Amino acid sequence: MVPDQIKSPHLLSDTPRLLAPIAVHYTAALRTYGAQPRGVFWRDTKGQRLRFEQLIGILNEDDWGRGLAINDLGCGYGAMFDFLAELPFMKEGRYQGYDITEEMVDCCCQRITDPRASFQQSLRATKTADYSFVSGTYNLRLDIPDDKWLDYIQRSLIDLATMSRKGLAFNMLAGDRSKRPQKTLYYVQPEPLYDFCLRAISPHVTLVTDYPLAEWTIWIRF
Numbered sequence: 001m002v003p004d005q006i007k008s009p010h011l012l013s014d015t016p017r018l019l020a021p022i023a024v025h026y027t028a029a030l031r032t033y034g035a036q037p038r039g040v041f042w043r044d045t046k047g048q049r050l051r052f053e054q055l056i057g058i059l060n061e062d063d064w065g066r067g068l069a070i071n072d073l074g075c076g077y078g079a080m081f082d083f084l085a086e087l088p089f090m091k092e093g094r095y096q097g098y099d100i101t102e103e104m105v106d107c108c109c110q111r112i113t114d115p116r117a118s119f120q121q122s123l124r125a126t127k128t129a130d131y132s133f134v135s136g137t138y139n140l141r142l143d144i145p146d147d148k149w150l151d152y153i154q155r156s157l158i159d160l161a162t163m164s165r166k167g168l169a170f171n172m173l174a175g176d177r178s179k180r181p182q183k184t185l186y187y188v189q190p191e192p193l194y195d196f197c198l199r200a201i202s203p204h205v206t207l208v209t210d211y212p213l214a215e216w217t218i219w220i221r222f
Contacts, residue, residue, distance in 0.1 A: 015152060019100050019123055022140055026101045030077065035107055040076035041140060047213055048135075052083045054208055055133045055169040058219035059089070063130075063166075067092030071129040073160060074137025075099050078108040081117045090116065096129060098122045124156070125163040132160050134170035141186040149186050154196055157220075161201050167221040174215050190216045 026040065033039040037048050059068075068089040072080045075097030084090050097119045099105050108119040125132060138156070141149040160168055175187030190207050197205045197220050204221040211217075 015123055015155075018144065018148075018152060021142055023100045023102075025140065025142065026076075026099075027103050030101070030103055030107060035077040035111055037079070040079070040104075040136065042136065048079060049083060050211060050213060051135050051171055051215075051217075052080055052133075054171065054211055054217040055135060056084075056087075057208065057217075058131065058167050058169045058206075058221065064088050067094070068131060069094045069127075069129040070096065071125045071127065071132035071160070071163060072097045073125055073132060073134045073156075075108065075119065076104055076136075078112045078117070078119065080133065080135060081108075081112055081114070085114065085116075094118075094129075096120070096125070096127050098125055124159050128163050128165060130164070130166045132164040132168040134160070134168070136171065138170065139173050139185050142184050146186070150188070150192075153193070154200070157197065158200060161220065161222075164222070167202075167204075167219060169217060169219045171215050171217045174209075190218065194218060 029041060030039045037044055042048050066089060070084065070093065072095065076099060078097055081095050081097060084095060093116060095117045097108055097117065099119070099121060100123050102121050105119045105121045120126065138153050157168070157170065172190070172193065173185055173187045174189065175181055181187060190209070194205060194207050197218060202220050202222055206219040208217040208219065
């Protein structure tokens with residue numbers, strides 16, 4: 001579990017207004033494209049699955065043989081549960097998805113009736129899990145300045161760490177590897193966030209870059 005000194009119930013108290021325009025954009029995408037990758041601003045299912053594979057790389061060998069509780073912050077239409085559902089650690093596991101968009105959560109509840117999965121409209125995790133995952137949630141920032149968006153990401157990661165027993169993993173867009181950067185997306189080199197995670201969350205941080213997408217993944221273990 002993350003050290004007690006960084007726990008704070010007020011880390012994200014000022015962010016609902018910050019994220020409100022982003023929720024509007026995701027609602028529009030879902031209405032246009034439905035429950036598919038483009039409905040959450042991803043290009044295709046292949047890339048989406050590859051991202052999930054990088055995130056669960058944080059699991060150790062023992063984790064695969066036991067039931068795990070999973071948090072998914074920014075779950076969209078529930079694609080990560082689709083990916084996890086048949087894996088060994090979900091046989092007796094529990095999945096909790098969170099999204100800021102009401103229609104995303106409604107879509108998940110209508111589409112996924114598996115009793116292992118629950119969904120909640122929330123900008124933060126509210127249940128403690130073994131592992132927490134964040135896939136693409138920090139990418140869309142619209143016109144929010146870089147420094148303000150980075151501050152939100154850092155506070156969100158600290159908050160999520162307090163709700164994670166064994167670790168958390170997240171991914172970000174790498175601007176130097178993107179062929180067509182978009183102004184509404186947030187691109188960042190891994191070093192500042194890697195150093196932040198080491199300093200503020202845990203000494204056990206791994207950077208993953210060896211996969212063919214214009215992004216990177218960080219694992220944080222406790």
